[in-house]
Amino acid sequence: MADDGTAARPAVAVVLPAFNAEHTIAAAARxxxxxxxxxxxxxxxxDGSTDGTLAALGGFAEDPRVTIVSRPNRGLAASLNEAIAATTAxxxxxxxxxxxxxxxxxxxxxDHLEAHPEVVLVGGQIRRVVDGVAESASSFxxxxxxxVAALLRGxxxxxxxxxxxxxxxLDTVGGYWSYGVAEDWDLFLRLSEVGDLANVDHHVLDYSFHGGGINASSMRRVRTNIALAVANYRRRATGRPEFDPQTYADHLDALEKFKIRAESVSLGLYRRSMLTDGSRRATKTVLLAGAALSWPPFAIRRLAQTARAS
Incomplete structure (x- = not known):
């Protein structure tokens, strides 16, 4: 509250899109x-949920800090742009x-943004959680x-x-693109052109790792759009017009297509290993070996991260 008893003007607008999240949305909002x-x-x-998501939010409707919008499904990027447009924080x-x-x-x-006026985007470290158990921590x-170098390497x-x-x-770069998945990758790279990116060094979020996410079910599309975001970053840097998805697909050569396919297989197997019960060690080992063989650069990076953490 402000000193005069009125609600304090929000410094931070937290945008939270939801689709069929009846079992998790309340904990996230809380x-x-x-x-x-x-x-x-x-x-x-x-975003057009067909389960009990809206009902699960009933307990938050009276909180003056909360705004809930329910409407037909339009996708993640459209939901994010809509929420951002509704705030002046x-x-x-x-x-x-x-x-x-x-x-x-x-x-x-x-505090980080106020101490570093050159930074336009700040993240932090996460814990990857599978079925309520923290499996690993990031070292971003x-x-x-x-x-930026890591993003450009995919x-x-x-x-x-x-x-x-x-x-x-956000206003300067125009928000999220309309090409579907990897909207975050494109936004991060466009923001890097108007200011600095940073991560704080401590744990800020528990990230739920599950098989229903878009990265698990449509990995090749994700990796293709990531490659598109990287290609457009490089084209902007040299004054060339950006690709749209179809034009980019038409320009892909055999080597680039192979790389996207191999990355997709590798990440798909890695994610399956993360979701495999710890008691099934042989299965996890086979999946991890398959991930390493499918795209060795990812395996090398994971080994390097493990070595730094130990």
């Missing part, structure tokens, strides 16, 4: 609202309907050059639901 380290508003877009934070934000996350990210790079260097963005920078 994790945002219990963090009173900074004044927040929570914008939830129920200077900082916009992302959140997904099956993840849990860590107390103090928003204060740490606001923290400085701009290392983050390596995950930021977790989308764990980021906070300056609203002014």
């Amino acid at each position: 994790s945002v609202l219990v963090d009173d380290s900074v004044a927040v508003e929570l914008l939830i877009v129920d 200077p900082y916009v934070a992302r959140m997904d309907a099956d993840d849990v934000s860590v107390p103090g996350r928003f204060r740490a990210q606001v 790079p923290q400085d701009h050059d290392a983050i 390596q995950h260097a930021m977790c989308h639901p764990a980021v906070m963005i300056r609203r002014a920078a």
Whole structure:
């Protein structure tokens, strides 16, 4: 509350799209609202859910910090752009309907942005959680050059639901694209052209790892759109017009198609290994071996990360 007893103007707008998330949405929303380290508003877009998602949000409807919109399905990027357009908060934070934000996350990210005016986007480290059990922790790079270099190699260097963005920078780059998956990769790279990217060095989010996510079910499309985002970044840098998805697909040569296919198989097998019960060690080993053989650069990177963490 402000000193005069009125509600404090939110410093952070947390945008949370949801689709068929009846079992997780309440915990996700609660994790945002219990963090009173900074004044927040929570914008939830129920993107045409066909389950009990909207009913699960009933307990939050009376909270003045919460706005809930329910309408037909339009996809993730459209939901995010809609929520962003509905706020004037200077900082916009992302959140997904099956993840849990860590107390103090928003204060740490606001402090980082205020201490570093050159930074337009800040993320943080995450724990990967499978069936309620923390399986591993990230070691994302923290400085701009290392983050951008990793993104250009097609390596995950930021977790989308764990980021906070300056609203002014979002307005400058025009929000999310309309090409479907990998909208985060494209946004990160476009934001890197107007300011710096960063990750704080501590845990800010528990990331739910499951087989129903888009990255598990449509991996090849994800990797193709990531390659498109990288290609357009490089084309902008040299003053060339951007590709649309069809034009990009028409320009792909055999080597690039092979790389996308191999990356997709490797990541699909790796994710299956993450979702395999720990007691089935032989199965996990076979899946990890298949992931390594399908695209060795990913295996080398994972070994290097393990070595740094030990």
